[in-house]
Amino acid sequence: MSTAPVLSAVDVTKHFVVRGAVGDSAVVRAVENASVDLHAGRIVAVVGESGSGKTTLARMLARFYDPTAGEIRLDGVSVSGRPTRAYHQDVQLIFQDPFGSLNPVHRVRHNLDRALRIHDRRMSAAERRRRAVELLERVSLTPGEDFLDKFPHELSGGQRQRVVIARALAVGPKVLLGDEPISMLDVSIRLEMLNLLDRLRREDGLALLYITHDIASARYVCDDVIVMYAGEMVEGGPKDEVIARPAHPYTKLLVESSPDPDRVGTVSRDELFDDAEALGEPPSLIEPPEGCRFHPRCPFAMERCRSEAPPRTDVGGGHWARCWLHQEGRAHEIGESTFAAALTRRDEQVRA
Numbered sequence: 001m002s003t004a005p006v007l008s009a010v011d012v013t014k015h016f017v018v019r020g021a022v023g024d025s026a027v028v029r030a031v032e033n034a035s036v037d038l039h040a041g042r043i044v045a046v047v048g049e050s051g052s053g054k055t056t057l058a059r060m061l062a063r064f065y066d067p068t069a070g071e072i073r074l075d076g077v078s079v080s081g082r083p084t085r086a087y088h089q090d091v092q093l094i095f096q097d098p099f100g101s102l103n104p105v106h107r108v109r110h111n112l113d114r115a116l117r118i119h120d121r122r123m124s125a126a127e128r129r130r131r132a133v134e135l136l137e138r139v140s141l142t143p144g145e146d147f148l149d150k151f152p153h154e155l156s157g158g159q160r161q162r163v164v165i166a167r168a169l170a171v172g173p174k175v176l177l178g179d180e181p182i183s184m185l186d187v188s189i190r191l192e193m194l195n196l197l198d199r200l201r202r203e204d205g206l207a208l209l210y211i212t213h214d215i216a217s218a219r220y221v222c223d224d225v226i227v228m229y230a231g232e233m234v235e236g237g238p239k240d241e242v243i244a245r246p247a248h249p250y251t252k253l254l255v256e257s258s259p260d261p262d263r264v265g266t267v268s269r270d271e272l273f274d275d276a277e278a279l280g281e282p283p284s285l286i287e288p289p290e291g292c293r294f295h296p297r298c299p300f301a302m303e304r305c306r307s308e309a310p311p312r313t314d315v316g317g318g319h320w321a322r323c324w325l326h327q328e329g330r331a332h333e334i335g336e337s338t339f340a341a342a343l344t345r346r347d348e349q350v351r352a
């Protein structure tokens with residue numbers, strides 16, 4: 001990528017200290033040494049199962065959480081201390097539940113008006129109304145006038161999420177961080193919402209982070225994919241490369257669980273992991289597995305995977321993975337059979 005990133009996480013780690021009932025405490029290693037660069041006009045998808053650290057990463061990028069280690073950079077400048085209002089305007093976070101993000105006792109007009117006032121205090125009331133209509137139409141709520149006086153509960157889920165996006169745009173952001181922005185919406189409108197995100201990055205040059213469980217929806221909309229597992233980034237690169245030729249066994253599992261691009265947004269968490277029993281439990285983040293965190297579930301795991309964390313291997317064209325198979329000359333095995341077949345083979349070997 002030739003242009004400089006707008007927003008970056010550089011080697012960020014987030015540990016949460018949780019206290020037990022009897023005054024004991026434990027550390028949840030939610031995100032470990034994660035890095036991502038967001039560029040104007042591009043969409044990066046972060047994919048991973050529940051608890052893999054996606055939201056924690058987004059909250060660090062939005063500066064709702066301070067990283068335990070590592071840094072966040074906006075326009076190349078490391079940010080620290082109390083986040084400024086300007087930062088929160090530049091970097092907007094959109095949540096899963098549009099109901100939760102809109103003030104239910106206020107009409108759409110008021111919800112947008114507040115953001116517009118924050119953006120530009122000198123704007124007159126008439127100007128703000130004109131801008132509100134424009135923003136609504138920007139997110140395909142047309143005619144915008146018809147939506148100004150609605151309350152959030154009078155809108156469909158998709159319309160509500162569009163209002164949330166319009167409000168995010170009202171403050172003139174450079175970056176939108178979408179934390180599973182379509183997962184609570186009807187399947188029938190998910191594609192439209194992805195098309196809207198796609199339009200915003202093309203027409204407004206926004207840098208987007210798109211968080212999802214569903215690698216099929218990532219395939220539909222993004223440029224680059226990053227796969228997270230148990231708090232760590234295990235693979236990343238251009239979407240087509242990562243999805244066509246996964247270089248990490250976990251990515252392979254995700255892709256095979258969601259093979260059909262036409263099923264965008266329809267894959268549930270349970271469906272993704274319907275072989276959960278064979279796969280075993282997701283790891284504890286309080287005492288994560290030694291070595292590669294995926295090794296207890298990995299059909300290709302070797303001795304080394306149990307004790308040493310794999311280094312990042314570049315596999316070409318900006319595509320990389322953290323997996324020992326690459327260092328041991330066994331990477332071809334990832335592509336040779338399905339994940340399920342490899343898992344069955346492993347279990348047979350264990351029994352033999």
Ligand SMILES: Nc1ncnc2c1ncn2[C@@H]1O[C@H](COP(=O)(O)OP(=O)(O)OP(=O)(O)O)[C@@H](O)[C@H]1O
Nearest residue numbers: 016018028030049050051052053054055056057285
């Ligand atoms: N404030 C917190 N205090 C303690 N632990 C937390 C906190 N926030 C998140 N965690 C833990 O950190 C880990 C990562 O959580 P996170 O919400 O980032 O995952 P996620 O990938 O967004 O999951 P989901 O797909 O379910 O939204 C989980 O084990 C979670 O329980």
Ligand SMILES: [Mg+2]
Nearest residue numbers: 054055056179
């Ligand atoms: Mg989350």
